[in-house]
Amino acid sequence: MNARIYTLILGAMVMAGLPALQVKAQSGADMDRFIDELMQQMTIEEKIGQLNLVTAGEVTTGSVVSTGVEAKIKEGKIGGIFSMTTPKRIRAAQELAVNQSRLKIPLIFGLDVIHGYKTIFPIPLGLAATWDLGLIEETARISAVEAAADGLNWTFSPMVDVSRDARWGRISEGSGEDTYLTSRIAEAMVHGYQGNNLAADNTLMACVKHFALYGAAEAGRDYNTTDMSLHRMYNEYLPPYKAAIDAGAGSVMTSFNDINGVPATANKWLMTDVLRDQWGFHGFVVTDYTAVNELMDHGLGDLQEVSARSLQAGIDMDMVGEGFLSTLKKSLDEGRVSEVDIDRACRRILEAKYQLGLFDDPFRYCDESRAERTLLAPAHLAKAREVAGKSFVLLKNDQQLLPLKKKGTVALIGPLANTGSNMPGTWSVSADLEHTPSLLEGMRALLGEQVNIIHHQGANLLEDADYQERATMFGRTIPRDDRPEAEVLAEAVATAQQADVIVAALGESSEMSGESSSRTDIGIPAIQQRLLAELLKTGKPVVLVLFTGRPLTLGWEDAHVPAILNVWFGGTETGKAVADVLFGDVNPSGKLPATFPQHVGQVPLYYSHKKTGRPLAEGQWFQKFRSNYLDVSNDPLYPFGYGLSYTTFAYGEISLSRDNLPSNGVLEVYVDVRNTGNYGGEEVVQLYISDVAGSITRPVKELKGFQKIWLEPGQSKRVVFELTVEDLKFYDANLDHVAEPGEFVVAVGTNSRDVQEGRFTLTD
Numbered sequence: 001m002n003a004r005i006y007t008l009i010l011g012a013m014v015m016a017g018l019p020a021l022q023v024k025a026q027s028g029a030d031m032d033r034f035i036d037e038l039m040q041q042m043t044i045e046e047k048i049g050q051l052n053l054v055t056a057g058e059v060t061t062g063s064v065v066s067t068g069v070e071a072k073i074k075e076g077k078i079g080g081i082f083s084m085t086t087p088k089r090i091r092a093a094q095e096l097a098v099n100q101s102r103l104k105i106p107l108i109f110g111l112d113v114i115h116g117y118k119t120i121f122p123i124p125l126g127l128a129a130t131w132d133l134g135l136i137e138e139t140a141r142i143s144a145v146e147a148a149a150d151g152l153n154w155t156f157s158p159m160v161d162v163s164r165d166a167r168w169g170r171i172s173e174g175s176g177e178d179t180y181l182t183s184r185i186a187e188a189m190v191h192g193y194q195g196n197n198l199a200a201d202n203t204l205m206a207c208v209k210h211f212a213l214y215g216a217a218e219a220g221r222d223y224n225t226t227d228m229s230l231h232r233m234y235n236e237y238l239p240p241y242k243a244a245i246d247a248g249a250g251s252v253m254t255s256f257n258d259i260n261g262v263p264a265t266a267n268k269w270l271m272t273d274v275l276r277d278q279w280g281f282h283g284f285v286v287t288d289y290t291a292v293n294e295l296m297d298h299g300l301g302d303l304q305e306v307s308a309r310s311l312q313a314g315i316d317m318d319m320v321g322e323g324f325l326s327t328l329k330k331s332l333d334e335g336r337v338s339e340v341d342i343d344r345a346c347r348r349i350l351e352a353k354y355q356l357g358l359f360d361d362p363f364r365y366c367d368e369s370r371a372e373r374t375l376l377a378p379a380h381l382a383k384a385r386e387v388a389g390k391s392f393v394l395l396k397n398d399q400q401l402l403p404l405k406k407k408g409t410v411a412l413i414g415p416l417a418n419t420g421s422n423m424p425g426t427w428s429v430s431a432d433l434e435h436t437p438s439l440l441e442g443m444r445a446l447l448g449e450q451v452n453i454i455h456h457q458g459a460n461l462l463e464d465a466d467y468q469e470r471a472t473m474f475g476r477t478i479p480r481d482d483r484p485e486a487e488v489l490a491e492a493v494a495t496a497q498q499a500d501v502i503v504a505a506l507g508e509s510s511e512m513s514g515e516s517s518s519r520t521d522i523g524i525p526a527i528q529q530r531l532l533a534e535l536l537k538t539g540k541p542v543v544l545v546l547f548t549g550r551p552l553t554l555g556w557e558d559a560h561v562p563a564i565l566n567v568w569f570g571g572t573e574t575g576k577a578v579a580d581v582l583f584g585d586v587n588p589s590g591k592l593p594a595t596f597p598q599h600v601g602q603v604p605l606y607y608s609h610k611k612t613g614r615p616l617a618e619g620q621w622f623q624k625f626r627s628n629y630l631d632v633s634n635d636p637l638y639p640f641g642y643g644l645s646y647t648t649f650a651y652g653e654i655s656l657s658r659d660n661l662p663s664n665g666v667l668e669v670y671v672d673v674r675n676t677g678n679y680g681g682e683e684v685v686q687l688y689i690s691d692v693a694g695s696i697t698r699p700v701k702e703l704k705g706f707q708k709i710w711l712e713p714g715q716s717k718r719v720v721f722e723l724t725v726e727d728l729k730f731y732d733a734n735l736d737h738v739a740e741p742g743e744f745v746v747a748v749g750t751n752s753r754d755v756q757e758g759r760f761t762l763t764d
């Protein structure tokens with residue numbers, strides 16, 4: 001339906017005694033007038049209806065599923081639907097709203113479009129490993145183009161929860177441990193989804209989540225409590241949400257967790273004082289899945305109480321639980337909430353719909369022919385293959401074992417070798433699992449007859465069948481071989497013996513990370529390690545292709561396996577992209593967005609930790625009465641920002657344009673980087689700063705800039721970073737955003753550990 005038809009409907013409303021609404025409106029004042037007029041006609045029940053978000057049940061992440069959806073749409077009791085796809089189904093639901101509900105208010109349609117829609121890109125942690133903001137924005141753009149072509153107008157992304165705890169399964173869904181990197185990615189994704197015009201038929205409204213601090217769940221256990229000082233919150237955990245909001249994100253999703261005693265969904269300080277008053281957010285806030293109802297389990301009272309409290313905290317839309325729908329009217333009658341509270345929330349939802357152009361044309365996202373042309377378009381798949389290749393992180397490559405030669409026999413062994421369904425990775429709900437090539441298929445597609453590829457599954461994913469079942473849900477199957485382990489191993493070794501080189505495809509399945517997939521042991525499962533040990537005993541060169549949704553502990557592997565390529569879960573084109581990198585068509589350039597610890601007992605381990613009063617002396621790993629462990633050094637196995645290439649890069653000495661930086665000035669930092677190897681390749685040049693002395697304790701270093709450059713063999717480039725006082729600011733004890741005059745160290749290098757340092761002074 002277009003604006004003209006909507007106007008006809010409105011004409012009918014006038015005839016029916018209802019005042020006409022002005023539809024065609026561009027400016028804020030027009031929108032306000034339009035919504036004023038609309039709201040004047042709404043009953044309180046219809047206003048509460050707008051606050052109700054239901055699921056179509058295609059995907060659920062909780063125990064509650066929406067019921068009676070059709071009748072509720074007609075009664076004006078639903079504002080939006082999520083997890084419903086295709087123009088046909090969405091058109092049918094929208095028709096119910098705009099043809100059969102009294103005020104004909106269109107529905108908003110959302111989905112978890114997290115790292116792609118049909119064309120799936122690497123999991124967000126892998127995307128972050130590209131350190132390529134332009135590319136990440138392109139992936140969000142393509143995701144929006146595909147999802148909007150399939151009827152949707154709202155995505156529950158970007159997920160910007162900083163996490164320093166590899167036990168937490170959802171670390172896979174974010175951009176890792178760093179505040180600055182996560183913030184820049186948050187902006188890129190919002191721009192990619194929303195484009196320049198939310199009302200365009202190929203953009204989605206973004207929803208930044210999970211507000212807030214979800215990534216800091218105690219003990220890495222999902223949905224668990226967070227308790228955090230304000231200065232840590234403001235300096236380390238909140239900036240990415242703010243960055244997404246400053247980039248224009250239209251909506252925000254609450255987190256499930258408790259925050260210093262008040263769960264986010266009922267947290268007025270967070271949802272109103274911080275989000276609205278301090279940050280000036282004008283969009284709407286939706287809860288996470290049944291998060292209002294879960295406030296009862298948090299112990300905040302009955303459904304009426306927690307619903308009223310959430311509304312008053314600043315929540316606008318209630319996802320799935322229908323606490324708002326079933327209790328707000330009663331709370332209004334009893335004076336527990338005011339009509340002003342309900343109006344405020346309703347207005348925000350209507351504004352979002354207006355901005356999406358839904359009043360103008362509620363069916364603008366429902367063109368079936370567009371869906372056919374757009375989904376899995378060759379250009380999208382090509383981009384997915386390119387991005388996947390750039391997300392892989394080369395962790396080790398002794399004697400330049402990689403890239404492999406395109407000849408001879410390669411044995412591809414392991415439970416992740418031939419499973420297409422696991423390649424998209426967690427939270428890829430709309431992925432087409434049937435048509436996702438496995439690594440084996442990808443290698444065969446790239447190499448044809450050039451290389452003889454032989455394959456064996458080698459081992460089960462996990463020894464414990466029940467654990468394997470929990471780790472292979474949602475159709476992401478990996479077959480089990482129930483014969484005795486020794487028999488399976490012997491067969492795998494016999495296969496490996498026939499090859500010139502062994503590629504071991506091991507690690508996690510896609511569902512071993514993601515929501516409700518926390519782990520206490522973050523190593524490669526023992527049964528797979530035993531397989532790896534047997535493969536190494538053959539004396540053949542072994543390449544470990546590591547699948548994972550989180551940092552893993554790889555001490556044994558690092559000590560014994562000559563080459564390790566971490567491929568995360570690379571999306572639809574994983575199989576081909578891994579083949580591209582293994583055989584040298586693509587030179588890996590990914591850098592870790594999260595520290596890989598030596599041992600799970602070190603977690604949380606992150607590069608930008610605070611200084612202690614008892615640091616270790618330089619070069620020592622243990623000293624009595626110093627901050628350390630008896631059994632393991634404080635070092636990571638692989639530091640934040642780490643990743644090798646098939647080529648090598650040499651850094652010249654860094655130099656600074658000045659010794660003193662006045663608060664209105666610019667300091668330039670220069671470094672020459674040269675490709676000293678034999679392959680063209682990309683390097684991420686990273687800049688960190690540290691504040692030598694402050695009014696509160698400051699991290700040992702913080703990322704403040706990075707540049708990704710391509711260098712041909714022998715080529716050299718000068719990289720220039722500009723620093724201003726803005727880069728030196730932090731939230732002090734009063735939560736004022738300040739830069740304190742004094743000395744700073746600036747460090748530049750290939751990762752957070754291997755840096756060269758310079759010094760400068762911030763003057764008044």
Ligand code: BGC
Pocket residue numbers: 061062112156209288289515
């Ligand atoms: C997740 C959210 C997601 C929502 C809707 C929840 O369980 O925490 O990230 O957007 O479900 O699918």
